[in-house]
Amino acid sequence: MISIKSIASTVAPRQCTVMILGETGAGKEMVARYIHAESDRRDAPLIPVDCSALSDTLFESQMFGHVQGAFTGAVRESLGFVRAADGGTLFLDEVGELSLPLQAKLLRVIQERCVTPVGDTRAHEVDIRFIAATHRDLAKMVREGTFREDLFFRLNVVVTTLPPLRERAEDILPLANHFLQKQADLYDEPARRLSDAAAAALVRYSWPGNVRELANAMESAHVLAQGDVIELADLPMQLQSARPTPAGTPELCLSELERRTIAEALRRTDYCKAKASRMLGINIQRLNRRIERLNISTRHS
Missing domain, CATH: 3.40.50.300 (P-loop containing nucleotide triphosphate hydrolases)
Structure with a gap:
């Protein structure tokens, strides 16, 4: 993306x-x-x-x-x-x-x-x-x-x-966070965050409806979540039961996928965090927390 x-x-x-x-x-x-x-x-x-x-x-x-x-x-x-x-x-x-x-x-x-x-x-x-x-x-x-x-x-x-979304797995979580932020803005509420289990389900799902289906899923999850964290049970049923990637298929762990996505966004924006946060669809405070947690360099190499 x-x-x-x-x-x-x-x-x-x-x-x-x-x-x-x-x-x-x-x-x-x-x-x-x-x-x-x-x-x-x-x-x-x-x-x-x-x-x-x-x-x-x-x-x-x-x-x-x-x-x-x-x-x-x-x-x-x-x-x-x-x-x-x-x-x-x-x-x-x-x-x-x-x-x-x-x-x-x-x-x-x-x-x-x-x-x-x-x-x-x-x-x-x-x-x-x-x-x-x-x-x-x-x-x-x-x-x-x-x-x-x-x-x-x-x-x-x-x-x-x-x-199609199934061919660009690295876009799924940034887009999901973007749609969750839109829901938060619409209702003037804090943005929900995805639990590890919910995030993993999003990545392994095949998304036949592509980005439109993801947007609808995040709207549903925002409404149904009982707290600030979206759990696996808050997702639509077809996502909860999504089958894992077949054995033998290369698969990045979620943290590495997230690290690469953020690092690439920083590189593309000449390491401007404000621009990178807009590109990723998350606020700059959340971006800073993830940069620190994932130990991502914020300087030119």
């Missing part, structure tokens, strides 16, 4: 279109929001669009907006997703789910950077940064004729692939 964030930080100040690939729930929208937050568009909105939920009949109204009276039921003017994102970022989630006719309409917006609301005769210019995401193999879809080649090349400028 540190590597992905490094790429995202490099891309953020640019205006180029970004394509984020990865399984459903792997955290593609999190990466898109990070890119937006690090860009000079951060004060303007990021508008997420679930392309799988756009209907053919209402696409133009949903995307481009409409004027009052444009059709039955249009009792007031609507900006639409594109104009709502003017000055900011439009995040096209699951762009591979669009039908061919809708792909053509989207391509025109990307090329011309203007939209005409339904019922209007005037084109409205927009200043938008496009970020797209999909779990599909778009190159294969192009070969099969189900995705437009011209749209593919428009979207496929800078590409980053987000591996």
Whole structure:
């Protein structure tokens, strides 16, 4: 995840279109929001669009907006997703789910950077940064004729692939702590910490739902925990019964995994603890305690 964030930080100040690939729930929208937050568009909105939920009949109204009276039921003017994102970022989630006719309409917006609301005769210019995401193999879809080649090349400028959570075990505990901190902030409560048994269960679970499943699990655990420590019994049942890694598979102990993750975050942030704590999703006091406990160097070697 540190590597992905490094790429995202490099891309953020640019205006180029970004394509984020990865399984459903792997955290593609999190990466898109990070890119937006690090860009000079951060004060303007990021508008997420679930392309799988756009209907053919209402696409133009949903995307481009409409004027009052444009059709039955249009009792007031609507900006639409594109104009709502003017000055900011439009995040096209699951762009591979669009039908061919809708792909053509989207391509025109990307090329011309203007939209005409339904019922209007005037084109409205927009200043938008496009970020797209999909779990599909778009190159294969192009070969099969189900995705437009011209749209593919428009979207496929800078590409980053987000591996599934099961392939990046070193990200599990930092992400879990990040989600626990979010719950603590939401309820204005102290952040819960994971017991060793609970942490071990998180690491050995296969996470078919990826980051989204982890976020839901941490929300549930925060609510159910009786004290400041989340025990194994506080986790969802499927995590409690997760099978250990098969014999013969290399496995780092949790303390070593945590030590390596923190050391890498410090290195990536030039040993700035404040930046490292934000990258890891924990507060600086907790980071200092773990640095001391794990005997991690905080100076350049």
